[in-house]
Amino acid sequence: TTPFEFFNFINKLKEGVAGIKDITLSVHCHNDLGLAVANSLSAILAGAAQVECTVNGIGERAGNAALEEIVMALNVRKDIYHAVTGINAMEIYRSSQLLTHITGISVQPNKAIVGKNAFxxxxxxxxxxxxxxxxxxxxxxxxxxxxxxxxxxxxxxxxxxxxxxxxxxxxxxxxxxxxxxxxxxxxxxxxxxxxxxxxxxxxxxxxxHPLEKYELKYVNVVCGDTVAPLSMVKVMIGDELKHSSSCGNGPVDATINAVEIIVNSKAKVIAYEVKSIRGTTEAQGDVSVTVEQNGVHITGRSAHTDIVVASARAYVNALNKLYVYNNVKKQVCSLEIRS
Incomplete structure (x- = not known):
């Protein structure tokens, strides 16, 4: 059906069924023509008090009306629909991601509200x-x-x-x-x-900026449930290859500690985040590491199928950015003094 036709259908039900005012009128729309959400919203305009819908529009054939689209249409256009759901919209994206994780069915990138490209x-x-x-x-x-x-x-x-x-x-x-x-x-x-x-x-x-100082050349870790994590790293500083090893609270912490022993930056890691670029066991881990030094916050990033390697590269990336920043600041100060 179409939104206009469905609106009239609900109106006819309200007019022709005795005692319908005491009944909660519910609609259940499928998306065979891509009109499930539009039909559901038309039903609400006509007086339906309940809409059956699903997260991500998941369902047989072309799916059902998408919960996230209906909720946000009602939230954004309260001036038209005059309806509330009681749903916490702040949990919509997390719910969508959870369903994707459970079912293994991803939403298309241009999906409204929850698609990768929606914003x-x-x-x-x-x-x-x-x-x-x-x-x-x-x-x-x-x-x-x-x-x-x-x-x-x-x-x-x-x-x-x-x-x-x-x-x-x-x-x-x-x-x-x-x-x-x-x-x-x-x-x-x-x-x-x-x-x-x-x-x-x-x-x-x-x-x-030909000022990058550090280059990670080697990472090797030993870890498990019965041994203390140990990381061995090699870092090139200029023309000199330096190596070190360290333990830590996990392989990533041990690796960052080992790098810090070499570079002695005295920068503090204040944030660490890992994201999967693709949702499989072969996925690359996209790692960001934020460090702080003298009130300056710098974020380094790297991606690799090995999370420890990605973490080490991201940390070194942050240190190189910090090195660039400090050198630029020194150049500015030098110019100010000369002038």
């Missing part, structure tokens, strides 16, 4: 508008459904404003001239490559 923006004018005022292109915020933030997808259509935000989010603290130089290189890369990843941005900035 992603690539066009330069969209990115600039979102950064200045979110409501320009978003009728709701990612936070409303329990997501962390909208995503600025860098590509050939991205502008300088979005590029600068990405640079900052990756933990780099660059001057306007440095950002300008990196942006020129980014546009050249974006013309050749459709998808720009964080690692590409790291590479662009690294080429603009």
């Amino acid at each position: 992603a923006h690539e066009a330069g004018i969209h990115q600039d508008g979102i950064l200045k005022e979110k409501t320009t292109y978003e009728i709701m915020t990612p936070e409303h459904v329990g997501r962390q933030s909208n995503e600025l997808v860098l590509g050939k259509h991205s502008g300088k404003h979005a590029f600068k935000e990405k640079i900052v989010s990756l933990g780099y603290l660059l001057s306007d001239d440095e950002i300008e130089g990196a942006f020129v290189k980014f546009k050249l890369l974006a013309d050749k490559k459709k998808d720009i990843y964080d690692e590409d941005i790291d590479s662009l900035v690294a080429k603009s």
Whole structure:
């Protein structure tokens, strides 16, 4: 059926069935024509008090009406539907992810509300508008459904404003001239490559700064349920290869401790996060490590199928960013003194 037809059908039921005012009218719509949510909302407008729906629209054939879409339509357009559900919208995204994990059935990237691209923006004018005022292109915020933030997808259509935000989010603290130089290189890369990843941005900035000091050359860990975690690492500093080993509270902690023995940065790890790039046992782990030194917070990132290796690389990445930041700051101070 169609929304208009279903609206009239519910109205006819209300008009023609005796005692229906004392009955909770419920609808159950399938998505064979992609109209399950639209039909459910039309039924609500016509007076239905209950809607049967499912998380992610999961169900036989083309699925059922998607709970997340109905809830957010009612929340966002209260002026039209005048209906409340009592559902905590902040748990919507987490529930969607949980169902995906349990069933192994992923939602399509462009799925409304919970899809990967639901709050992603690539066009330069969209990115600039979102950064200045979110409501320009978003009728709701990612936070409303329990997501962390909208995503600025860098590509050939991205502008300088979005590029600068990405640079900052990756933990780099660059001057306007440095950002300008990196942006020129980014546009050249974006013309050749459709998808720009964080690692590409790291590479662009690294080429603009021949100041990276540390290079992780080797990681080996021994761990298990009956032995204390032990990590052995080798780090290249300039032309010198240094090695060390350390124990820790787990293989990642042991590895970071071993690297710190070599570099002696005195930076403190204040945040650590691991995400799976793909949902299989062969997935790469996307690791971010945030360090703090003298009130400055820098985040390093890396991805690898081995979480320990990814963690070590992310930590070294953060230390290199910190080294770049400290050298840039020294250069600025030197210029100020000379002037």
